[in-house]
Amino acid sequence: MEQLSKHITIKLLAEDDRPREKMTSQGRHNLSDAELIAIILASGNRTETAVQLSQRMLSENNNSINELAKLSVNDLKKYRGIGQVKAVTIAAAFELGRRRRESESIEKPKITSSRIAYDLLFKRLSDLPHEEFWILLLDRANRVVKEERLSKGGISGTVVDVRLICRAAIENNTSGVIIAHNHPSGQVLPSEQDRAITKKLKEALHLLDMSLLDHLIIGDQKYCSFSDEGLI
Secondary structure (H helix, E strand, O other): OOOOOOOHHHHHOOOHHHHHHHHHHOOOHHHHHHHHHHHHHHHOOOOOOOOHHHHHHHOOOOOOOOOOHHHOHHHHHOOOOOOOHHHHHHHHHHHHHHHHHHHHHHHEEEEHHHHHHHHHHHHHHHOOOOOOOEEEEEOOEEEEEEEEEEEEEEOOOOOOHHHHHHHEEEEEEEEOEEEEEOOOOOOOOOOOOHHHHHHHHHHHHHHOOOEEEEEEEEOOOOOOOOOOOOOO
16 A cells, blocks of 8 residues: 555656656647646655646646736745745746736837837936936837837936947847937037947948937937937
């Protein structure tokens, strides 16, 4: 009887029944919810395999991934075999899932004018006591792929590295770039330095078959568009 009651580990299961091997051979879509959770758990406890533990966790939460995702780290740690590390790992996996759904549900803004770009960047750059330099990375349809702050400076300026902008553009498969910075003084007249960096970046992006679409200077409830002013 003792022999029959011994715990069967995942290693003793047929290879096709092991979640990791099953995902490799059959693809992630062929795994059950319990098997996917078991991969995150990696191991079970003395009386349950990772799959069995996952099945029980689901069963006790109405067989609902959504219900399971609501459990806190401390709630997850109440299951035998789940310590701090596993609980945090599970919670992190569910949080990534939530963030993916949020990002998919938000339509990427399409930049068709300097005003749309300004409205998007205004919340980032308005009323700051220091200068910041931001970039918008756009796809071929002029939809924003990414917003990123490249640098933060003082009252009179901030350092801009053309190489960092080009690298970000390449890493995000960008077709067009819009750069922007603020003037804490509230004035939006381009400086010679603003003109120089615009020219330098335009030439660098051109070599990469990308376009610098605009450079916005954001001031006190107003802005200057290099594109609108024919400066680009």
